[in-house]
Amino acid sequence: MNKSDVDYRLYLVTDRETLKGRDLCQSIEHAILGGVTLVQLREKSVSTREFLELALAVKGITTRHGIPLIINDRLDIALAIDADGLHIGQDDLPMPLARKLFGPDKIIGVSAGTLEESLLAEKQGADYLGVGAMVATPTKPEAKIVTFDELKQIKKSVHIPVVAIGGIHEWNARETMSSGIDGISVVSAILAQDDIKSAAQQLLKVIC
């Protein structure tokens, strides 16, 4: 996978709690069949071994569908499964260190909540930005809100792809995309829905 070819339009970030007991791998596959273009595996409270096994299983699915798999936060897991990418937040490894350890050809995305964080991440070699939260969201209640104008300003100020995240659903997806950004990143707008595949299809239709 050449990292300049990545399609950022519909970026799924996982959260097992959102699934209410449904199988994560199966749900990811349904989402991909519905049109998800990129998957980020995010696990915060499992052992390293469990995370590794889950990541290997998910990689089997994403590889089969030709979709890049990004690991949230944990460079050890990303290295262990030779993931396509790593996503780091402001509480994770610093960008320059992540790049040094993961290598120049891997995708590294950075969460940014301000123009300053966005410009710094780009300067430090991030491949894309996850900007948000756009709306207050139950999966990240502590996140601060980025306005539509701030999002537009960030997109105009950087040369790397920008994906908006945090509280994006069918009702605000098109408006968010009208800021000129490259894609939307969602959790519950896909994974909390009864029909995951059709939720992804519907979102893709709204944004394209």
Add this chain to the structure above:
Amino acid sequence: MNKSDVDYRLYLVTDRETLKGRDLCQSIEHAILGGVTLVQLREKSVSTREFLELALAVKGITTRHGIPLIINDRLDIALAIDADGLHIGQDDLPMPLARKLFGPDKIIGVSAGTLEESLLAEKQGADYLGVGAMVATPTKPEAKIVTFDELKQIKKSVHIPVVAIGGIHEWNARETMSSGIDGISVVSAILAQDDIKSAAQQLLKVIC
């Protein structure tokens, strides 16, 4: 640091809760001044960034005193600070993968609770074994107990250094060492004591 020169006699494993609010770095330094020969930094509920910053601070201390620093579980942190070693439990990265990603010159230790786990870890290239728990311990209440005879059997069956861990205090340290093992690994026997330096000195006196 050549990994064959490591002195495993008195191996400190950190646990911030045991410190009851005292500073971790200062406590580690006191323990080293008391005679600790090896330090393992173990953190389970901090962000990657906090773990990294703590690990860098601890590395400054261990390097100044010429003591190896081992990181528990997190290969990303071990790589990021170029730690001397990594300690993995049965719920962490598998040994062969850890070796491949961390390199042949680094110390990798494995937690083992049985002879089978010990033999497998040695076969897979572990540099030392942390065998236990020897006594039920409040820091790992779920751990199963290894008897003195099992410990002796493990030590006789492997060629790599064996350190006993889990519930070792001044009262049972000498007896545990009489199994022929290379060292004892302690948490609260040092970090929960009022005078950390003198607790380490006392333990070292008991086992040497």
